[in-house]
Each structure stands twice: as C-alpha cells, then as structure tokens.
Amino acid sequence: MTQPFRLALIAHDQKKDDMVAFARSYENLLMPCDIVATGTTGGLIQKACPSLTITRVKSGPLGGDQQIGALIAEGRIDGLIFFVDPLSPLPHDVDVKALMRLASVYDIPMALNRATAEVLVQKRGLLRDDAAENTLMRHSSTRTDNGPNEI
Numbered sequence: 001m002t003q004p005f006r007l008a009l010i011a012h013d014q015k016k017d018d019m020v021a022f023a024r025s026y027e028n029l030l031m032p033c034d035i036v037a038t039g040t041t042g043g044l045i046q047k048a049c050p051s052l053t054i055t056r057v058k059s060g061p062l063g064g065d066q067q068i069g070a071l072i073a074e075g076r077i078d079g080l081i082f083f084v085d086p087l088s089p090l091p092h093d094v095d096v097k098a099l100m101r102l103a104s105v106y107d108i109p110m111a112l113n114r115a116t117a118e119v120l121v122q123k124r125g126l127l128r129d130d131a132a133e134n135t136l137m138r139h140s141s142t143r144t145d146n147g148p149n150e151i
Helices: 013-025 040-048 062-075 094-104 114-122 131-142
Strands: 006-011 034-037 053-058 079-083
Touching: 006 013, 006 040, 006 062, 013 040, 013 079, 013 114, 034 040, 040 053, 062 094, 079 094, 079 114
Parallel strands: 006 034, 006 079, 034 053
Antiparallel strands: none
C-alpha cells in the first residue's frame, strides 16, 4: 500500500477564506492526504471540512512557516499549497521566502494561488495514489544524506 500524499496548506490572512473555499471544493480529493497546516489556517479548514485530518503547527509568523520548511527539508512533505497575498506587507517575509526556497530546492510541487492549486489537483493528478511514491523516488535521486547536492 502506498503512503498518503503529504500536503502542506498555508494561507496569508487575506487569503484564508480562499483556502477554506478551496478545501471545501476539493474535500473528497484531500481526504486521503496527510495534511499539515499552519495554526489558524488549519483550524479554519478543519472547522469547514471536518472529514479532513489536519496536523496543525504554529501560526506562520510564530514559526509555523519554519516548521513546515523543516518538514520539507526532512522529506516529510510531498506538496505545498500556499495562498500568498502579494498586496499586503508581511513582517515575516523572510520566513515566507525561505519556505518557498526550500520547496524549490527540494523540488516539491508548490502552488501559490488557487488557479495553480486547481491545475495541480485536477490536471497533474497531484493527489492520486502513486503521487507520493513518485515524489519520494524523484527526491531520493536528487538528495544525499545531508540534503540536496548544492544549495
């Protein structure tokens, strides 16, 4: 049996309603996933979609973005959906950039808005049964014991 796809969900304050709406729309596809979400976002999704099992980390500005970044670096996240608000200033912008950098370095699928998240879910089969296995196989060919070959 293939392990569940491990998906991180994050949304900036002005995008939390969009993330909840996305989760509602794709609840059936998200159900088999192991979902990790930052604190407030995860709570809102859990309330709107009680069938989803969500592990919540701290709020983004309080270290949640860094916690998810660490999970990416450890190979424990297979995909990231991060609804970014490009119009609001962010006091923790450095953490946000570091998280996006890690997703790029470790070559995991990353969507930064709903349109891209929908393409990943609908067209690429991001959440199909063998997606986690394919991601893990791809990662094992690009990683050493200390992470990626070069940063």
